[in-house]
Amino acid sequence: MKPRMFVRFALVAFFAAVAGVFLCRQFFPQPVAASVALHEVLHGKLDLDDRQKAQINVFEQRFAVQRRALELELRADNARLADAIEAEHGNGPRVIAAVDQSHRAMGELQKETLGHIFAIRQILRADQAQKFDRAVVHALTDDVR
Incomplete structure (x- = not known):
């Protein structure tokens, strides 16, 4: 995998993880x-x-x-x-x-x-x-x- 493609993939994965945490907290708030x-x-x-x-x-x-x-x-x-x-x-x-x-x-x-x-x-x-x-x-x- 080329370094540029790896960086893009890492950024997409990072933002997907952040979005997942945000959505989880919105839909499943902690008591x-x-x-x-x-x-x-x-x-x-x-x-x-x-x-x-x-x-x-x-x-x-x-x-x-x-x-x-x-x-x-x-x-x-x-x-x-x-x-x-x-x-x-x-x-x-x-x-x-x-x-x-x-x-x-x-x-x-x-x-x-x-x-x-x-x-x-x-x-x-x-x-x-x-x-x-x-x-x-x-x-x-x-x-x-």
């Missing part, structure tokens, strides 16, 4: 993560007053620290699980114990997340709480329904 959608409702669709924004900001800062600590605990649990799997090569007692510990950390993260959500809900007006509740339910069931 918004549930936490992102809930955050958008909270900060963009509830018409929060300044007092509510300040309280929510405090809640979010506190929760970010708790969530980070629990996520680090989960990572450590996953590392222990990997070590147990590598040592036992099966569903042995170390693997079972590591899975159980991981489940405890996941459960704690879920409880803390719900506590955070309920704390926010407590400072909302009734009309805001209804919208927030719908967003929470949608975030929890979006993939299910």
Whole structure:
């Protein structure tokens, strides 16, 4: 193949790939993560007053620290699980114990997340709480329904 023809072919292939990516994104948009959608409702669709924004900001800062600590605990649990799997090569007692510990950390993260959500809900007006509740339910069931 001549160099000039190769360059033309490469350019056509490149532009076809770019067009394919563009069309794929247009016709098959990526779903918004549930936490992102809930955050958008909270900060963009509830018409929060300044007092509510300040309280929510405090809640979010506190929760970010708790969530980070629990996520680090989960990572450590996953590392222990990997070590147990590598040592036992099966569903042995170390693997079972590591899975159980991981489940405890996941459960704690879920409880803390719900506590955070309920704390926010407590400072909302009734009309805001209804919208927030719908967003929470949608975030929890979006993939299910």
